[in-house]
Structure formats: structure tokens, C-alpha cells
Amino acid sequence: MSIIKIRRTNCIVAVFNDDEVLMGALRKSREKGYGIIEVFTPFPVHGIERVLGVKRSNLGVAAFAFGCIGLLFGLSLTGYTNTFDWPMNIGGKPIWPLLSFMPILFECTVLITALGMVATYLCISRLAPGVIPVIYEPRSTADKFVVLLEIDSRADEIRNNMKAWGVEELRDDVHVDHNMPFPIPFKLK
Amino acid sequence: MIRRIEFTSRNKTIFMGASILGVVLIILGLIVDHNQPGRFWANFLLSGFYFTAFSVLAVAFMAIQYLASGAWSSGIKRIFEAMGMYIPVGIGVIVVIFLATFIGENNGMHAIYEWTHADVVKNDVVLQGKSGYLNMPFWLIRGVFFLAIWALAGRAYRKYSLNEDEVGGMLNYNKSFRLSAFFLPFFGFTFCVASWDWLMSIQPHWYSTIFGVNVFASSLVGCMTLTNLIIIILKKNGKMEWVNENHMHDVSKFMFGFSIFWCYTWVSQYLLIWYANLPEETPYYLMRMHGGWKSLFFINLSLNFFAPFLLFMMRDAKRNLNWVLFVCIVLLLAKYIDWYMIIMPMTAGKDSGFGFYEIGFWLFFAGIFAYIVGASLAKANLLPKNHPYLVESLHHDI
Incomplete structure (x- = not known):
């Protein structure tokens, strides 16, 4: 490099x-x-x-943005697989049961936020690979x-x-x- | 640095006046809403448990701080000690509910707990199976035993801390540290059991394994809310100048974090019951999600989770005195509604509402709580003198 x-x-x-x-x-x-x-x-x-x-870093804004991306990712993942591509009826629950997707949405949000924050932190701390x-x-x-x-x-x-x-x-x-x-x-x- | 506050006769009048006003309102309630023993005793339990749980958590939080060598809280630990002094009132609540059972068929425990009626248990196989645990003497013994141990622990922390002011050294800190190591596991177990006894057994057929954790999260939020409220009141009166927005930020973080934890446990409980759809579990939510309870059910969720989540998300929100005061008031109301939703549907039922009983009992216990906390705060230096982490707390910076 x-x-x-x-x-x-x-x-x-x-x-x-x-x-x-x-x-x-x-x-x-x-x-x-x-x-x-x-x-x-x-x-x-x-x-x-x-x-x-x-000045205080705007890391929080980045976290919020990554959180939104993660939530959208979770929504599209669950929505596409379980509702549009192959609709499944599980126990007579609604076809897009947001409540039962909540753990997945939560974990996706947390995962994407955490990974994104690590990347952001490495970038602004000048710790990118190759430096x-x-x-x-x-x-x-x-x-x-x-x-x-x-x-x-x-x-x-x-x-x-x-x-x-x-x-x-x-x-x-x-x-x-x-x-x-x-x-x-x-x-x- | 010796800083004391005075517990003036004006304070005494206000706090005692609140309690007396509460009693007057209860008497008014007895006249207006007469013949509603279920609602009367449910409110007694609700407001009694409300402040007791918060004070118990104050002792537990102090134990956590000792065990984790938390330094930032040592400047405000006298507030936790003062709150711990309230726990004996909880013993009074339990004993009064037990003794009132003997007044008549519809009073005391009979008004709150279904499993105390001999004729109901006789026709119910499930309750017969549980009668070895859910019976009145054992309920009283458990409640008094737990509360007595918690109160004694609170008193021990107070004693060690006051002794530390005089003699200094590490002796009293080490004693408190050792006490915490024994107290915390005991507390963790017994607080769950107490929440089953006092709240979950109102619906003896229904059970949830995460219920105790949910009540614990609620109580910790409530305890931190009251702590913040006391700090704000003292600061507005020009006391406690060593407590700045950094300490307030940390207390607010606990309110914020454990509000999210409360929602986490709430969803864990709701999600599994909704998904499994088992006949013995769903009635709990069916009752609360339909009819008159429906709006309160969603208000409960919004005030307990969405309100603190959105109001407290920004860093500056947790450091602004007036904003924190606003969120504290919202959360005090939210915790009341949370336990109102647990207790009222089965006890007060159709009689439940918001009137003289609710305000009266809340004011009555709030007056006692404020009196005890105020008097305890005035008895000792507001700033602990020889705490090993005191200097670090005074220079707390985040």
C-alpha cells in the first residue's frame, strides 16, 4: 500500500x-x-x-445512523425471507409478526451498530489497516x-x-x- | 469538610402534612367509594411496596458500589443510606395487611390474594398443590424475614459509614465490602421471591420466571429516580455543591439503562406468552389488553420505555438539572402505572380507577418516606468524611 x-x-x-x-x-x-x-x-x-x-466527537450520530441501517437490514431480512419470498404461517400468528421478529431486529441493530462503530473509531483514530x-x-x-x-x-x-x-x-x-x-x-x- | 443540612420544622410540617392529607383523602375515599375493600387494600399494597422496593434497591445499589469499588457514588452515598432507613416501614405494611385479614372476610390479604380463601382453595387442585408455599403464616414469615434482613443490612452500612466519619481508616470500608459480598446474593434471590409473594401471587395460576427480574429493573429505575430527585431538591436549595452534572449524568445513566433493561425483560415475558399461547399464561395479558385496561397497557409501555429512551438519549439531556427533574417526574408516574397494572386488575377489578384512594395512599407513604429520608440526611454529615474513594468522587469527570 x-x-x-x-x-x-x-x-x-x-x-x-x-x-x-x-x-x-x-x-x-x-x-x-x-x-x-x-x-x-x-x-x-x-x-x-x-x-x-x-470538541466532543460526533460518534453518537454515527452510532444512530448505523443503528438505523441495522434496523432496516433486520426488517428487510425477516420481511423478505419470511413474508414475501416464502410466506409462512407459524402457529396462526400474523404473516409479518413484528413482535416475534423483535429479537432479530434488536440483534441486527446492535450488531451493525457495534461493527460500524469499531470501523468509525478505527478511521478517526488513524488506526486504519496499512498505516x-x-x-x-x-x-x-x-x-x-x-x-x-x-x-x-x-x-x-x-x-x-x-x-x-x-x-x-x-x-x-x-x-x-x-x-x-x-x-x-x-x-x- | 463538614456539611450538614437542617431538618427544619417547616420540612417536618410539610412532610407530616402530606401524610395527614393522605389520610384525609383515604377517609374521603372511604366515604365516596365505600364498600370497595379490594381497591382499598390493593392501594395499600401498591403504595407501600412502591417506596419499600425503592429503598431496598438503595441498599442493594450501595452494596453493588462497594463490591465493584465504585468511586463516583461515594459523594452521594448518604442519600442511599438515608433511603435504606425507610425499609422498616415495609415490615409495617406487610404486618398490617396480615393483621387486617382477621377483621373480616374481605379485608387484608383476603382482599388481595385469592389463595387465602379456604373455599376457593378447596375447589382448586392447582391452588391445593401450591398451598404448602402459598399460605398466610408462611407468607408473613417470609416477608418479615426478608425485609428485616434488608433493613438490618441498611442499618449496618449506615453504622459503618458513620463510624468511618469518626475513626477513618480502611476498617469500616472493609467491613462494608465483606457485608456486600454476603448481602448481594441473598438480596438477588430474596427480592425475586418477595416479588412472587407480594405481586405475582395475586394471580396464583399465572407465573412467569422473569417476573422478579422485571420488578428488580423497575425498582432500580425508581431508586435512581428518587436519588436524582433528592439531589435536585438539595441542589436547588443550595446544598450539595460537590455534586455536579457528572454525578447526575451517572445516576441518569442508570435510569436510562435500566429502563431499557425493564423493556427487555418485559418483552421477554410478553413475547414468549404471546408466541406459546398457553391457556394458563395468556389470561394475564388478555385481561390487561382488552376493555378498559387497554389504553393503560400501552401508556405503561410508552412511559416506562419510550419516554426515558427518547428523553434521555442525548448526553446533554442527562446533565441538565431541569430536564432531569422532568424525566424523574415522568418515571415516578411510570413506575406507579407499571405496578398499578400488575396489582389492580385482579384485586380492585371493576372498582379500580384513579381517585381519593390512589392519591391518598401515595401521599401517605410519600410523606413518611420524605420524613424518614430528610431526618436521616440531617442526622449525619451530607458528605462522608473518611471514605477512601471520596477524593475520586469529588473529582469525578466524565
Whole structure:
């Protein structure tokens, strides 16, 4: 699978040791208007979405859509097989007994929703098959908190401020390669 | 952090006034709808069981939280403890129904349970076969025993929790944890048996194996509804500022989820009976789906399932104080209708309706419930002091 490089941004990798320090630095960076491309944490940090200004995902809308598709799938499956293609009279019940199809409709809805949500989640989390994950700092999977900061004309100011706000390590030899086969659906700014 | 609420004389007047108003309405009902013992005692059982079941579930929910090491609920656990204090009133309900049987042929258990009439049992082979289990002394012994154990467990949790406020440490938490491990299996079994005794045996020929689970789901929804209601009332009065929309969201999720679970068990029961079409099972639904009961049958399903499902589906709906208050009121009504549909058709029958008896008995028990919960909440700090998960609950964020 060929990988298209869409965006190439110069940035620095800031490594933090503590989540409270990280949150403080992020808060101040947002105030100053620095471009934060991505944050990697070893565990979910509560309230970080609010600090970064990430909007709540619309995963629920996707779930509802997949649920509707699943319900329609169940309706057409039961309706076609048991009512139109080969009508069956079971115990004198109606020819399209919605009530006895309810388990099937329910399970179809749940199945399609679950599978669809997994697919949606993999897509928007950039975990599609064939993607080689870019690891900016291997220790972000162990005990370090890693921030990718976009370098613009204020590079020196960003470096100095980061040091003042408690960064443990700064590396500026990295650029971001978004090697996704399709455009990235969202951007952190 | 010591935060107490005051149980003022104004509160006392309101709650006692509600109970007294209830008694007045019942007396009015006795005058207006006289000679309806079936309806009278059915309402006594309905409203008595309504609040008792919710308080029992409060104790069970606390046990679940201990056993699952649930942290988010520790900031509101005093509400569950206070609700658990109501359970002894349930013993009163059972004992009064039993004792009223001796007043006359049409009172107490005779008015509610068909199997207590000796002449009916004599001509009924099925009831004779069940008489080893369905007889009056055993019914009373079971009911009082179950309620006593539940009440004692509620009191034990309360005692450990209050002791924890004073001494701190893990000792009382571990005791509560161990108690939960014994209490939950006991509760799961006995609550099902109690629901057979008090509700299902009203129609002794009919039985459904999932009935207990259905009543359990109803009760848990009711318990969470009352919890949310108490939180909202306290918050509107400027108390409990550490409880925010995150806690309310979690309580509302239980209301939402178990409303769906209620429908799941309801459909499981209905679907099999409808499909199998067996003569001893279908009369239960035939009676409720035809004639005057038909509209209430569908109102029951819409209010208990479709209303919370649609009103609570959005995330923001579960976090908005006034919206949650609205859904709470809908669900309190829905749970009343749910058990009304179970109890009334066989007991009150043609006499049933919605009048002085229904409102009176509900108000009477609601007043007692509010009084006991209010007094218990005021007796202790509203915020448990040394609970090991307290800090996590205060920083709850979802």
C-alpha cells in the first residue's frame, strides 16, 4: 500500500514528566496561541480535552445512523425471507409478526451498530489497516507525556517558555509526517 | 469538610402534612367509594411496596458500589443510606395487611390474594398443590424475614459509614465490602421471591420466571429516580455543591439503562406468552389488553420505555438539572402505572380507577418516606468524611 505524505510540519517534541505540569503548560500554550498538533499520554488525563479545546466527537450520530441501517437490514431480512419470498404461517400468528421478529431486529441493530462503530473509531483514530504509526517519543507509551508543538516564527519564545513551564526535555529535530491514505478528518489547533 | 443540612420544622410540617392529607383523602375515599375493600387494600399494597422496593434497591445499589469499588457514588452515598432507613416501614405494611385479614372476610390479604380463601382453595387442585408455599403464616414469615434482613443490612452500612466519619481508616470500608459480598446474593434471590409473594401471587395460576427480574429493573429505575430527585431538591436549595452534572449524568445513566433493561425483560415475558399461547399464561395479558385496561397497557409501555429512551438519549439531556427533574417526574408516574397494572386488575377489578384512594395512599407513604429520608440526611454529615474513594468522587469527570 502506498503511503501519501499529506502534510509536513516542522515541530518540536516536548516531553513532560508529570500530568499536572503538562496541563499547566498546555493551558498557558493555548493562551499564547501556540499550535499544539498532538498530545500523547500514557493514561487518559481527565479534563485534557477541555484544556486543548477538543470538541466532543460526533460518534453518537454515527452510532444512530448505523443503528438505523441495522434496523432496516433486520426488517428487510425477516420481511423478505419470511413474508414475501416464502410466506409462512407459524402457529396462526400474523404473516409479518413484528413482535416475534423483535429479537432479530434488536440483534441486527446492535450488531451493525457495534461493527460500524469499531470501523468509525478505527478511521478517526488513524488506526486504519496499512498505516504505520509514527512514534515521536517511545517513552510516551511508558511514563512520559509528550506534546507536539508546531514551530512558527515564535520558535525561540516557545522553547524558552516551555522550559519555564517545566518541560523535562525538548527535541526540535522532528517533523510530522501524516502518512494516512486519506485526509486527516480533524486537526488540533 | 463538614456539611450538614437542617431538618427544619417547616420540612417536618410539610412532610407530616402530606401524610395527614393522605389520610384525609383515604377517609374521603372511604366515604365516596365505600364498600370497595379490594381497591382499598390493593392501594395499600401498591403504595407501600412502591417506596419499600425503592429503598431496598438503595441498599442493594450501595452494596453493588462497594463490591465493584465504585468511586463516583461515594459523594452521594448518604442519600442511599438515608433511603435504606425507610425499609422498616415495609415490615409495617406487610404486618398490617396480615393483621387486617382477621377483621373480616374481605379485608387484608383476603382482599388481595385469592389463595387465602379456604373455599376457593378447596375447589382448586392447582391452588391445593401450591398451598404448602402459598399460605398466610408462611407468607408473613417470609416477608418479615426478608425485609428485616434488608433493613438490618441498611442499618449496618449506615453504622459503618458513620463510624468511618469518626475513626477513618480502611476498617469500616472493609467491613462494608465483606457485608456486600454476603448481602448481594441473598438480596438477588430474596427480592425475586418477595416479588412472587407480594405481586405475582395475586394471580396464583399465572407465573412467569422473569417476573422478579422485571420488578428488580423497575425498582432500580425508581431508586435512581428518587436519588436524582433528592439531589435536585438539595441542589436547588443550595446544598450539595460537590455534586455536579457528572454525578447526575451517572445516576441518569442508570435510569436510562435500566429502563431499557425493564423493556427487555418485559418483552421477554410478553413475547414468549404471546408466541406459546398457553391457556394458563395468556389470561394475564388478555385481561390487561382488552376493555378498559387497554389504553393503560400501552401508556405503561410508552412511559416506562419510550419516554426515558427518547428523553434521555442525548448526553446533554442527562446533565441538565431541569430536564432531569422532568424525566424523574415522568418515571415516578411510570413506575406507579407499571405496578398499578400488575396489582389492580385482579384485586380492585371493576372498582379500580384513579381517585381519593390512589392519591391518598401515595401521599401517605410519600410523606413518611420524605420524613424518614430528610431526618436521616440531617442526622449525619451530607458528605462522608473518611471514605477512601471520596477524593475520586469529588473529582469525578466524565
